[in-house]
Each structure stands twice: as structure tokens, then as C-alpha cells.
Amino acid sequence: MIRTENFLEDADVWLRAALARLRARYPDTASHTPECRQAWNRMLCEADLIALTWPREYGGRELPTAMLIAFHELCARLHAPQPINSIAHAILAPTLLRFGSAEQKALFLPGIRDGSEIWCQGYSEPQTGSDLSSVRTRARADAAGWLVDGRKIWTTQAHLAKWCFALVRTEPGSQAHRGLSFMLIDMRADGVRVEPIRQMTGEADYNEVLFEAVAVPEGRILGEPGEGWRIAMAAAEYERGIYFMPRVVQLEDELAGLQAALAQAPLAADERAVHARRVQDLADACRVIRWRVDRVLRQVASGDTPGIDGAMLKLMWSETRQQVWEQRMELLGETAILGPQAGAPYAAPAGVLREFLWSRAETIVAGTSEIQRNIVGERLLGLPKDRKQHA
DSSP states (O other): OOOSTTHHHHHHHHHHHHHHHHHHHSOGGGTTSHHHHHHHHHHHHHTTOSOSSSOGGGTOOOOOHHHHHHHHHHHHHTTOOOOTTHHIIIIIHHHHHHHOOHHHHHHHHHHHHHTOOOEEEEOOBTTTBTOGGGOOOEEEEETTEEEEEEEEOSOTTTTTOSEEEEEEEOSTTOOTTTTEEEEEEETTSTTEEEEEEOOTTSOOOEEEEEEEEEEEETTOEESSTTOHHHHHHHHHHHHTTGGGHHHHHHHHHHHHHHHHHHHHSOOOHHHHHHHHHHHHHHHHHHHHHHHHHHHHHHHHHTTOOOTHHHHHHHHHHHHHHHHHHHHHHHHHGGGGGSOTTOOTTSHHHHHHHHHHHHHTTTTTTTSOHHHHHHHHHHHTSOOOOOHHHHO
């Protein structure tokens, strides 16, 4: 039993024991697999460790945000997997609590809390990418609610999801961010089709989702019709806040792995000096990222939002992580030609290859680097806005 009054101490004991049980079934190298992440999600839900800051009326513990941050850091330090429903935990649930009606909260929060309903995020589209102001998926009103037509792409876990929160254009003739709505769509409704996208790693976590006259009942728009842009931007603040803590701890661990690999690599003196300078540059970048995430988390803990700091953090973290794994690849030598599915005795190099390939997506997911630079340029540097996006 994890008591609220001694939460972190009890959580530490529970996490160590639970992770030992999990690792008996799934080794560290399987942490990224859907099976391991689903198992971990179930264990967290059964231990009542999902709704830590939710109001008690919705089954939450009403812990302070600082405690939630500390719990996420503890999970990351102990190398816990990312729960399969982390999109719902970290992004949708706080958005629902802030903008949802009483009926929406009663309908959707229990399934997130008990782990019975997985969510996916329907933002990016084939012809618009991460430019959310160019969304083309449309919903037209009918007698029972809405009929949705369009396509979403790079939709993580769409093949597992029961629900999707999506940006949909509900106002005919609207452009840019006007006329968008934040819609909650049943992924098992008639007219929904999910097509897997095979990644370089051999996995298929991403999908294309097609909506063909999908019926969405009244009451499935968060906020009011046309408020989707404002709500999506608020959801992005959650995504770039607490959600990033485990990723930064992971990056620090990966840097330590790179430093250890460099120390053991059979390199000539001049080669070692070149690699050492690169690794030191990455260590400096990681230190700056840590300072910035600490700043963001102080803002979040005090009830503020990350704002521009969130975009800068995502940009720096994703590009630095790619460089860390590029350096690990360079140190692999001839084993770098192995595939990410190689087994023993090449499990370690195969793991490096898998992370290197996966890291190529980091500058795309959760907003491309180009989008993040636009945000920084417009909101921090005061550069002119893209007229196409803001018309």
C-alpha cells in the first residue's frame, strides 16, 4: 500500500520491487516493446499511481505537482519503461481536467486511471506535417453530432488505442488556426481505418489513420467548437513540461554510456582526442538541458506553464540525443553494420543501433525542430510571423 502521507518513500520501495518483477519477464533491452510498456502501465494503474495530482472526486490523490515531478524523476532514475498510455497520463488527462465538461470527465477519466482505455493523438497530417494550422481533416455537423473525414499520420499507438484526441476543422471555409476543434473520437467507430507504418527499427508504433464519414456524437468536443487551437496549445504545454523529465534523465544516462564506451574504445591518440572533444561538447549541452528542465519544472510546480522554455527544451534535447547516439555509432566499429534485431552475442550493439535509428524521429515527434524554431523565433526573438500560418 502506497500511502499519501509518506508517498515518495513508499513509492521508492514499491517501484524497486515492481521493477524486479517486471524485469523477470522483460529485460532492460525490451523496455521499448509494447508488451513491456503495457505490463508496466497495468502495474502502475493497479498500484493507484496514475492520478497523483487529480482531484479526489475523480479518483486522484490531490498530491502537489512537485510530488508528481519527483515521482517521474524517481521512475526515470530506476530505468522504468514509459507506460503505454503516457500520452493520456501526461497530456490528455490534465487537458480534460482543465477544459472538459463534467460529463466528459466522468466518461473518459476512469478508463485512463484504471488503464482500460488507451489514447492516441491525432495532430499531424500527410500534407501538413507538424504545421497544425494547416489541418485539413474536417467534420461537418449532422443531426446526431458530426461526421469526420480526413487523414492523420505518424499517430503513435493508433493500432492499440480505444480513443483519439484530434484537431479537426469544424468551421467550413476557415483557415489557419481558426475554426479548429479538439475532438474526442472513438477509434473503433465505423469508418476508422488504421494502417501501420514500418520504421527503420523494424517496429510499427506509428500509423496512418483514415476517417471516412466517422460519426462523432454531440458532447465529444473539448471546450467549444472553434477553440481547438487554444486547447491544443495548452495540451502542448503539459507535453513539454513534466512529460520531459524522464527523457532528460534518460539522456544523462545515455551520455554516461557514451563516456564509458569512449573510455573502452581501442582508439589511436589523435582519434581519441577528436572523440573526446565531441563528447565534452555533448556533456556541456546536457548540462544546459538539465538547467533548463529544472527551470521549466520550477515553473510547472509553481502553477505556471513552460511557455517558450518548453519549445527550447524540446529542440535542444532532441538534437543533442541524436548526436549522442551518432557518437555511439561511430565507436561501434564493424558491428555498426548489424541490424537492430540482431541477437546474442550482439545484443549490446543491436541496442545501440536501435536507439540510433529511433533517435532520428526525435526531431519530428511532438513538433518538428523547424516548428520549434518558428516558435522561438516568433515568441522570443520577435521575428515576423509566417503569414500562411497566421492568416
